[in-house]
Amino acid sequence: MELIVTEKNNAARRIADILSEGGATTSTTAGVNVYEWGGRRCIGLSGHVVGMDFPPEYSDWRDVEPAELVHADVVKEPTQEDIVNALQRLAREADNVVIATDYDREGELIGKEAYELVREVNDEVPVQRVRFSSITENEVRSAFADPDDIDFDLAAAGEARQIIDLVWGAALTRFLSLSARQMGEDFISVGRVQSPTLKLIVDKEREIEAFEPDDYWELFADLEKNSTEFEAQYFYEDEDGNEAERVWNEDDAEAAFETLREAGEAVVQSVSRRTRSDDPPAPFNTTQFIRAAGSLGYSAGRAMSIAEDLYTAGYITYPRTDNTVYPDDLDERELLGEFANTVFGDDAESLLDQDSLSPTEGDEETTDHPPIHPTPDFPDRNKLSEDEWEVYELVVRRFFATVAENAVWEHLRVVADADGESLKANGKRLVKAGYHEVYPYFNTSENFVPDVDEGDELALSDARLEAKQTQPPRRYGQSRLIETMESMGIGTKSTRHNTLEKLYDRGYIEGDPPRPTTLAKAVVEAAEEYADLVVSEQMTSELEADMTAIADGGKTLAEVTEESREMLDRVFDELTDSRNEIGEHLRDSLKADKTLGPCPDCGDTLLVRRSRTGSYFVGCDGYPECRFTLPLPSTGEPLVLEETCDEHDLHEVKMLAGRDTFVHGCPLCAAEEADESEDRVIGACPDCGDEEGGELAIKQLQTGSRLVGCTRYPDCEYSLPLPRRGDIEVTDEYCDEHDLPELVVRDEGEDEPWELGCPICNYEEYQQRQRQRGLEALNGIGPATAEKLEAAGVETVGDMASADAEALAEEVSGVSEENVREWQAQAD
DNA sequence: GCAAGGTC
Missing domain, CATH: 2.40.10 (Thrombin, subunit H)
Incomplete structure (x- = not known):
């Protein structure tokens, strides 16, 4: 029996499908999917199934000096026990093993980890390695026809990274946390990737804080030809001979303004036209996908989570890729054809009608995965949430754009003279829409400037002088941060968005665009002073160079890690003397982040x-x-x-x-x-109204939340929730069943008031909805929908114990699928 | 309980 090991379940299924020509059967071993056909079995890992860590005697932070971690052993332990068990069970019976993990450095390491797990239980079986850059018929077949060996040097390069990251990260994290006495969940972390990223954000904030605005003025006027008006801007030649619009001196600005105001007309000095080709964008890699989704309002993490769902459902290719060049065996024409009978049919047809179909290419061509593009498997729109559909459409349209023709702009520049002062107008017109027809996400607004001729006399009206100030640099947005990380070479396609989330979670940044907290500034300062390398992108570039050397056989893992440990020793020599000082600074900063005022x-x-x-x-x-x-x-x-x-x-x-x-x-x-707001009585308390005379009132609490509660609280704890925002109005309409007035919530910024109705009915409906939603989650509704439910403030079954979930399902069984769909529509 | 890298 031959055992094939892939990096993930999805890849295992597809490879089995190709090699078995659809004949593979699926079973589970130790709860893990195994695909089997004619003497072969295929199992998918889940990335790394073993993790690197220190031996247990180092696990108590207080007992171990952080500096001791520098020379501590590191060991690899299974982190995904079920997968390790399944792999080893199958490996015992195998007479050949083929490692088919991803074709990149980390894939080689994951493959070597699988190899070691196989060896633990079977020291005889031959282990081979196959490499392919996309899971397609041709590539997979030819890879399996000509297997190779594991590249142990390349895997060792990855292992060196694991060791260095763990040793530096853990030792410095423990040192800072201990010195600030911040243990438990609020520890203070540093690392090779997160800390340079944080420094990027902190440095920008320093620039913003140090920024001093300058005053300047800009001048505009309206020009007119044959009763068509257009705007022109004043400009002059500065000391360096460059064209400038900003006037830095108020007197000069006033003087120019006076001239323009008095001029009455301007004479055209020059007219120039040029056409510019606007080429379609390159195929999506992860970073560019995140950026495009960002311009639609999705955070990096949200965009990746949606892409992940679309990938798992089979609608788009693997979303974690650096590649921006479609592989040879992607037939763009055939893929376009798959969209003929969909809502994208007209666009697909028009692209197929083009004379030629040559896809754009980006600068990066890698072996890991193809660029992100749609698969031939077209989704049922009703099965996707609105967000999922929007992101899917983006991926489809990006693919369309990459095979579309270029766009062409015509630029028209007019320069006119008004009593010795210069005015200019730049017009642009989209003369050929090209790829913009199928990719409507870019700005294509035109700027109209009429046809004029040299020597034309144009009427000049409404001269304007605008006082302005220079603006501080802008903060990095999430997608620009990720782009910058990519260009600095830190993090990977799979981890950059997680790094940002980590910075949010650790209390280092807040808001969007992210702003650093006082703690973040203190951590960066401390690192800059004592462990400069860990906040510098240089650490990664040096590590990359070392990893290349290990992969080439020029250096060994032991040499590289020993060198790195010696450097860290020297860092600790300095750090240890300043422990108290650093701790105090960090504690002050933590306090500043929690300070409200007097x-x-x-x-x-x-x-x-x-x-x-x-x-x-x-x-x-x-x-x-x-x-x-x-x-x-x-x-x-x-x-x-x-x-x-x-x-x-x-x-x-x-x-x-x-x-x-x-x-x-x-x-x-x-x-x-809350203290000033009067409780508004709306009726009798259903629990104690008859016996004790308790009444229900709308109450506002000091925590800002509001509720309908009994006036006899705390003797009677009856209460119903109310929304936090909006004005609550009590209407004259009464609920027949509960004899309570209907409520209406008016929220600023919302056009339509929310007719909440009787608070008891409302709460009962809310609870009912909650149960129905639980059922939907049980029925295997996708994670995206579940997330949406959570967004609606509903606890999903995912959070419940399975017994509770089953009880819930039973309670509401007998519900038709149609009902579920209807509720879902309401929830949306 | 520490990192960064896979994957879900």
Whole structure:
């Protein structure tokens, strides 16, 4: 029996399909899919199934000096036990093993890890290696016809990276965390990729903070020919002989303005026309896909998660790729043909009608995977969420664009003279739309300038002088950060977006575009001073050079890692002396990130704190002398914003809760608002109204949340939830069943008020919906939909114990699929 | 409990 090992289940299934000509059967071994046909079995790993770590005696942070980690052993342990078990079970019975992991460095290492697991249980079996750059009939067949050996040097290069990353990352992370006494979940992390990325963000912030704006002026006027008006801008020649529009001196600007205002007309000095070809974009690699999705409003992580779903469902190719050149065996014409009978049919036909079909190419041609493009498998639109469809359409249209013709612009430049001052107008017109016809994501707005001739006298009206200021540099957006990381060579196609998420999670950045916290600045400062290499992209470039040397046989893994450890030794020589100083600086910064402002009782400082039960609240730094506190909302992690409240001089607080994130505002304002707001009685309490005379009232709590609750609270705890935002109106309409008024919520910025109705009915419907949604999740509705449900604030079955989920399913069984679809439509 | 890299 021959055993084929791939990097992921999807690849295993497709390779089995090709080699078996569709005849493979699927079974599971130790819960892992195995594809089997004519004497062959194929199993997919899940990337690395073993992980590198220190032996257990190093695991207590307090017992081990961080510097000891530098020369500690590292060991590899299984991290995916079920897959390791399945692999070894099959390997025992194998008489030949073929490693078919991805064709890149990490794939070689994953292959070598599989090889070692095979060897543990079978020291005889031959192990071969096949390499192919896309899972297509031709490539796979020819690779298997001519197998090769594992490249152990290349795998060792990857292993050196693992060791160096672990040793540097863990030792420095522990050092900073211990020195700041930040253990547990709020440790202070550093690493070869995350820290240079963080420095990028911090450096930009430093530029912004150091920025001093300059005043300048710009002048415009309207020109007119044959009663068509167009705008022209004043310009002059600066000291270097360059054309300039900004006037840096107010007197000069006023003088030019005076001339333009008095001129009344301008004489055309020159007219120049040129046409410019606007070539279609290159095929999508991961970074460019993230960028394009970003311009549609998707965060990097969200874009990748949607792409992942579309890939797993079989609609697009593998979304993690550096490649921007379609492989030879992609038949673009055939793929276009697959869209003929879809909503993209007209566009596909028009592309097929072109004289030639030559796809664009980017600069990167790699062996890992093809660029991201749609597969011939066209999705049923109803099965995708709106977001998924939008992203899918982007991928389809990008593919279309890469085989479309170029666009052509015509530029018209007119220069005119108004009493010795120069005016210019630049017009542009799209004369051939080309790829823009099928790829509507780029700006194609035109700027109209009429046909004029040299010597024409144009009427000049409405001269304008605009006072402006230079602007600070812009922060990096997520996609620009990822592009910059790529150009610096840090991170990989699969990890860059995760690195950004890590920086958010660690409390280093907040907002979008991301801004560094005080802690982030302190960590970067500390690293710059004592371990410069770890915040520098140079660490990666040196590592890359070393890895190339290992792969070529010029250096050994032992040499490279030993060299790196010696460097880290020297870093620790310096660090250890400054431990207290560093710790103090980090602690101050952490405190600054939690500081709200002056305590209204004692004038000391209000901080965000955590109670023993884990909930957050606002407390005074002067505790226990000052016992002032304010509550915070119970959902999410609090984040102190830059914005402050005018009344109390306190920073506003934002609650981070994934997609339910909201701004709580100034906690003192929220508390005062709650104290001032009168409870509005709307009816009798259904629990205790008859016996005790309890009444239901609309209440506002100090945490900012609102509810309908019993006036006898805390004796009676009956309550119904209300939305956090919007004005709640009590109408004259009454619910027959519960004898309560219908409520309406009016939210600023929303055109339509939300007719919430009777609060009891509303809550019952809400609970019902929650159950139905649970059922949908149970019915195998995709992760994207589940995520959406979570966004709607609904706990999904994914979070429930399986017994609970089954009980829930039983409770609502007898529901037709149609009903489910209807509910889903409502939820959307 | 530390990193970065796979994959889900």
